[in-house]
Amino acid sequence: MVLLEKALAKITLSLDVLHKREDGFHEVEMIMTTVDLADRIELYPLKQKRIEVTADNQYVPNDERNLAYKAADLLKRTYQIDTGVGINIQKHIPVSAGLGGGSSDAAAVLRALNRLWALDLNKEELAALGASIGSDVPFCVYSTTALAKGRGEKLSMLPAPPPCWVILAKPNIGVSTRTIFPQLNLANIVHPNTRDVVKAIKKKDFPSLSRQVGNVLETVTLNQYPEAKRIKEKMIQYGASGVSMSGSGPTIFGLVEHRSKAHRIYNGLRGFCHEVKLVRLLGHE
Structure with missing residues (x-):
């Protein structure tokens, strides 16, 4: 069985930095939305307990540095999953581009493994887990339009912008x-x-x-x-x-x-x- 999941690119319509926080991060205020450019994520169960990541882009790591790997590892450890998973990433979102490709890949893995492993988590729970992987992952779990505060993880949903x-x-x-x-x-x-x-x-x-x-x-x-x-x-x-x-x-x-x-x-x-x-x-x- 192979599960397919789209990982949408995001753009920041507005990005403001208010101040530096005591934890070393910056307090931000961003409005993010999505465009119809997406990576294609394929997931399939493995009998072995390991996580395997492959990608068709040489600049995407295939080990624990990859945010998609981190997402799978987080769910596996948190919910004590005994089986493994293979993750194939077909990149269409440019790498290191400011378009949230890695974060969106991680969010797509969270959504897909939630189904594959029958965890029955809602998006709010997936977003809370994603916040420990990266500041943009919670938004990418929803992949809609939102005002983001804090490090980017505190979201207030907005309607879609005017079409263009x-x-x-x-x-x-x-x-x-x-x-x-x-x-x-x-x-x-x-x-x-x-x-x-x-x-x-x-x-x-x-x-x-x-x-x-x-x-x-x-x-x-x-x-x-x-x-x-x-x-x-x-x-x-x-x-x-x-x-x-x-x-x-x-x-x-x-x-x-x-x-x-x-x-x-x-x-x-x-x-x-x-x-x-x-x-x-x-x-x-």
């Missing part, structure tokens, strides 16, 4: 979140207006949403990686309505209301950007 096209452009570099946050100068950032982003989403107001998108981590990533900054400038020049960086980057996204315009921008960016994708905004299960 999303252009994702990633330069040929990878960025690690843990290297970006320590470089952020909290005294010298312009905070996005999270409340207005929420209002725009609830009203399905595309022009307002496009004006309000923002990400304080751009001050670090775009300065460190000028190729990402050039992509953002080009996307704005080509006419995308809401342009921002997703997560800690380096992927830049642009929101576009009409398909014909989205295709023109997509084709314009393909000439000088390593990886460009044209997808739809989802924001719901």
